[in-house]
Amino acid sequence: MRKSLIALAVVALLLAVALAQRHRILVYAVALQGVPALSEPEDEGPGVRWHDDYFTVQALDERTFAIGEPRYAQQNYSYLVVGAERAVLFDAGPGVRDIRPVARSLTDRPITFIPSHFHYDHVGNEISFDRVAVIDLPYLRARAPDGRLRLAFEEHLGVAEGIEAPTLEVDEWLAPGSQIDLGDRTLQVLYTPGHTEDSISLLDREASYLFTGDFIYLGPLYAFMPNSGMGDYLQGAGTVLSSSAPETRVFGAHRVVPPGAPELAIDDVADLDAALRAIRAGELAGAGLYPVIYPVNARLELYAEPSWLQDWTPRHPDLAPDTDSRAVGSALSSPPAGTAGHY
Numbered sequence: 001m002r003k004s005l006i007a008l009a010v011v012a013l014l015l016a017v018a019l020a021q022r023h024r025i026l027v028y029a030v031a032l033q034g035v036p037a038l039s040e041p042e043d044e045g046p047g048v049r050w051h052d053d054y055f056t057v058q059a060l061d062e063r064t065f066a067i068g069e070p071r072y073a074q075q076n077y078s079y080l081v082v083g084a085e086r087a088v089l090f091d092a093g094p095g096v097r098d099i100r101p102v103a104r105s106l107t108d109r110p111i112t113f114i115p116s117h118f119h120y121d122h123v124g125n126e127i128s129f130d131r132v133a134v135i136d137l138p139y140l141r142a143r144a145p146d147g148r149l150r151l152a153f154e155e156h157l158g159v160a161e162g163i164e165a166p167t168l169e170v171d172e173w174l175a176p177g178s179q180i181d182l183g184d185r186t187l188q189v190l191y192t193p194g195h196t197e198d199s200i201s202l203l204d205r206e207a208s209y210l211f212t213g214d215f216i217y218l219g220p221l222y223a224f225m226p227n228s229g230m231g232d233y234l235q236g237a238g239t240v241l242s243s244s245a246p247e248t249r250v251f252g253a254h255r256v257v258p259p260g261a262p263e264l265a266i267d268d269v270a271d272l273d274a275a276l277r278a279i280r281a282g283e284l285a286g287a288g289l290y291p292v293i294y295p296v297n298a299r300l301e302l303y304a305e306p307s308w309l310q311d312w313t314p315r316h317p318d319l320a321p322d323t324d325s326r327a328v329g330s331a332l333s334s335p336p337a338g339t340a341g342h343y
């Protein structure tokens, strides 16, 4: 009797440890598969040119470019947005090749690198950029009093492909909701967590582009990463929907098949928002055990943890565009001029 009790306790303990360490187990399981080989180049359709034998360039207009890595297993897309005075490179891929010469070939303006989030397939890793800007979240700032932000295991996940977490030399902290001035062009920083706690999107209101990183792209959306959050995802979707015009073109950071950059629509974000609400209400069934795969629409699926592990409490609800407190605030005083909604 006592022996079987001890055995039961050991099994329970092991299960508890496995549960607590599930994200690490997952990452190391991926690492066991080894680094994926580059695929053969495929036809990328009209409007896409090969920069060399690895990168592709697709002009969305004469000052906005999708830089693709279609031969890399995760088929990454980074975006170069050029203004009169400076340019922004939104994501830099996994650093299998150096993206800087590609960006340099498209503009002579100073380039600021902004990661959509800190996963290894977006931060360029060993590439060091002249100028780096990241989302201004209190817990990140606290870790980098000297501007040197060492990425944590859970934020970076480079172990999956044997890549060490880099330290970012941060020149600029981007407040959620703030505008990045490129000269004659501005990008608004939208805090769009969900895939990770540190995820942002960039909105070019005038050109009607939204660059979303891994918040939404053409492929399975991952909401089961170590710092993913279902409540965060819902907050991010709400922020996009309340900030973007319906006709906005949406560009994500991955795709599954050619040709060209992964382009979606605001309707896809609305479908994601609806799916998240349905999951929270227990009205949308998923398939599989871990991750659970929920349908979003004809072309999108959301991979999440099972419902009993889903966390619907947003981590930084104060960073959502102001709705409740605006109602309260406006009754007391009008907001100062120039603050187009605070985040």
Ligand SMILES: [Zn+2]
Residues within 6 Å of the ligand: 119, 121, 122, 214, 253, 254
């Ligand atoms: Zn990614």
